[in-house]
Amino acid sequence: MTQLTIALILFLAPLAYSPGPGNMFFAANGARFGFRATVPANLGYHAATLVVTIGIGLGFDWISREAPMFLAFSLYAALGEGMTARWRSPDTARFLNLSFAAILAGVAIWMLLA
Template structure:
């Protein structure tokens, strides 16, 4: 990859990273519920997995995960079910018992979200069809830029969720925000199942 291709790569990634998707909705909800600082372990877990998986895709290791394969369909279904489970937990997070039991997502939760995110695999595959790494260092550079750009997008979504919860900080408003994010996550899950 030449230096003049980096701006093109970032321009290519902008709508993919910043548009609503499973990861963005999850981190916005996490930010609304726990704040940016408490969301950092999940962010780091998600993006450590992103770096590893995107490098593997760029190096051609995961050719079995083409969108028409059974492996991809299984990941898509598991990812949708996982998002529905997260949406249910978020919706119920207003109950007194759930408030007592609540804890921020962990690095493992973040990594699982990436591994069960078929949109992520599609984006990574598309990324390397447009910006193939001719060498392993090139592939590592593309994977690193992709991961860093994605992390910035997720932090912005997390911050937006936190800001939303600060603006509307009554219990009733928190319940409406959680319900709204639960509906968004459910919508993304249904989109995954139907696409």
């Protein structure tokens, strides 16, 4: 159990600083409306994430196979699949990875300084 917990934390920690849609949403809303006004959205976002995570952990992932329209991030999967053809060569893949690393580092530094 300890190994699984450590692995989960190591997997999830970078996601907290990634420039994903949730983080961008909260950064933009926090800048526009202030921290207090974004608390309800923050709680709702994390409650939904928790419910989905628990559901998958309990084995309800069959829902996503039976009802593909249920998937919330299908757009990102489609974009990722489309990018695969463009970024397939080692040189372009390296450029993409370095770009994502720079963005991730920039967001982490920004959060530390903010």
